[in-house]
Amino acid sequence: xxxxxxxxxxxxxxxxxxxxxxxxxxxxxxxxxxxxxxxxxxxxxxxxxxxxxxxxxxxxxxxxxx
Amino acid sequence: xxxxxxxxxxxxxxxxxxxxxxxxxxxxxxxxxxxxxxxxxxxxxxxxxxxxxxxxxxxxxxxxxxxxxxxxxxxxxxxxxxxxxxxxxxxxxxxxxxxxxxxxxxxxxxxxxxxxxxxxxxxxxxxxxxxxxxxxxxxxxxxxxxxxxxxxxxxxxxxxxxxxxxxxxxxxxxxxxxxxxxxxxxxxxxxxxxxxxxxxxxxxxxxxxxxxxxxxxxxxxxxxxxxxxxxxxxxxxxxxxxxxxxxxxxxxxxxxxxxxxxxxxxxxxxxxxxxxxxxxxxxxxxxxxxxxxxxxxxxxxxxxxxxxxxxxxxxxxxxxxxxxxxxxxxxxxxxxxxxxxxxxxxxxxxxxxxxxxxxxxxxxxxxxxxxxxxxxxxxxx
Numbered sequence: 160x161x162x163x164x165x166x167x168x169x170x171x172x173x174x175x176x177x178x179x180x181x182x183x184x185x186x187x188x189x190x191x192x193x194x195x196x197x198x199x200x201x202x203x204x205x206x207x208x209x210x211x212x213x214x215x216x217x218x219x220x221x222x223x224x225x
Numbered sequence: 226x227x228x229x230x231x232x233x234x235x236x237x238x239x240x241x242x243x244x245x246x247x248x249x250x251x252x253x254x255x256x257x258x259x260x261x262x263x264x265x266x267x268x269x270x271x272x273x274x275x276x277x278x279x280x281x282x283x284x285x286x287x288x289x290x291x292x293x294x295x296x297x298x299x300x301x302x303x304x305x306x307x308x309x310x311x312x313x314x315x316x317x318x319x320x321x322x323x324x325x326x327x328x329x330x331x332x333x334x335x336x337x338x339x340x341x342x343x344x345x346x347x348x349x350x351x352x353x354x355x356x357x358x359x360x361x362x363x364x365x366x367x368x369x370x371x372x373x374x375x376x377x378x379x380x381x382x383x384x385x386x387x388x389x390x391x392x393x394x395x396x397x398x399x400x401x402x403x404x405x406x407x408x409x410x411x412x413x414x415x416x417x418x419x420x421x422x423x424x425x426x427x428x429x430x431x432x433x434x435x436x437x438x439x440x441x442x443x444x445x446x447x448x449x450x451x452x453x454x455x456x457x458x459x460x461x462x463x464x465x466x467x468x469x470x471x472x473x474x475x476x477x478x479x480x481x482x483x484x485x486x487x488x489x490x491x492x493x494x495x496x497x498x499x500x501x502x503x504x505x506x507x508x509x510x511x512x513x514x515x516x517x518x519x520x521x522x523x524x525x526x527x528x529x530x531x532x533x534x535x536x537x538x539x540x541x542x543x544x545x546x547x548x549x550x551x552x553x554x555x556x557x558x559x560x561x562x563x564x565x566x567x568x569x570x571x572x573x574x575x576x577x578x579x580x581x582x583x584x585x586x587x588x589x590x591x592x593x594x595x596x597x598x599x600x601x602x603x604x605x606x
Binding site (some may be wrong): 187214215216217218219220221222224225 | 320336361471
């Protein structure tokens with residue numbers, strides 16, 4: 160078990176077509192608990208680290224009676 | 226909260242109403258707009274003068290002026306303000322200036338409406354001219370099958386790469402379309418942030434997640450609203466209900482101080498292709514194919530409607546919701562008076578009560594007037 164942080168290896172992620180947002184995740188054996196393992200490998204979709212901003216109007220454009 | 230102890234510890238302090246919590250006085254009930262948390266709390270207007278006293282008196286001085294009964298009421302009100310985190314005790318008020326109330330936007334037109342019924346419009350020309358005006362939001366409302374899902378896709382494509390950031394659509398249900406067709410048009414056109422399908426066979430909502438799952442999906446989800454109700458014309462607009470009130474924010478609060486919440490920086494193409502401030506308003510500025518939208522917008526006569534402030538509208542000026550209400554200038558309680566309150570508003574600020582506007586005396590007759598007017602020749606000034 161190492162306490163040094165090391166970058167997550169990218170080639171396997173790219174092979175799986177995971178977004179490069181995963182690049183910012185650094186892995187240390189010390190902090191790689193069960194939850195973190197699941198986070199990286201099972202539960203989250205490949206879009207987990209993709210940030211999408213959907214703009215919306217601040218006010219209704221019209222007030223239709225529906 | 227032990228209010229006696231709180232007060233005893235703060236007698237030499239000022240009560241500071243946070244500068245992003247703005248009191249708005251109404252006739253019977255008044256309100257505090259929490260511009261950061263986006264909520265409105267109301268309270269009896271009898272307490273409103275306290276906010277002026279907070280600025281001139283320290284707490285101890287204030288308490289000395291109250292009778293025993295008033296002091297109990299004051300405890301209750303201060304408890305309300307403290308528990309909602311609207312106020313805090315401070316030594317001095319000077320370091321907490323008011324938030325500037327100026328408002329502006331980096332566009333000549335902020336939003337636009339295109340109505341479609343029996344005829345198609347020149348969408349390419351309209352979108353191009355809206356782009357020139359830096360229009361940010363577009364809504365298309367269709368009352369008939371003339372405007373199809375494929376027209377919507379074409380319109381969304383035209384908007385790509387322009388200033389238009391969001392597109393909303395209200396279209397009639399076509400029995401030939403399945404849920405997947407509606408989902409497909411939303412998922413493939415991210416500019417489409419709202420889709421209402423009227424005249425559907427049942428009321429329901431279809432959630433579109435853009436392919437994301439889990440908590441992140443909440444950030445990007447769009448709901449397609451299917452409703453059995455039928456949208457027949459621009460007469461079906463202008464409804465002001467409690468749920469129509471804006472979630473307060475500093476930009477909208479400031480805008481509604483200076484401008485009309487519905488018409489400011491808006492331009493519309495009605496179902497006949499006429500350019501108006503709002504599709505339901507009587508005044509036409511010409512057919513969209515024979516005029517240029519930027520020329521119309523630059524004219525003072527077009528912009529005059531933008532300045533119909535709630536503070537100058539009868540009844541509304543006494544309403545504590547006036548800076549959260551986007552108003553309606555197309556259908557008025559008194560059609561012959563420009564500063565009349567909206568016909569379809571169900572709130573009475575003098576009794577602090579919401580009712581169905583149709584039940585108000587004279588409302589049915591006024592509505593009939595508007596229905597008849599709609600069939601008159603188009604007014605052109």
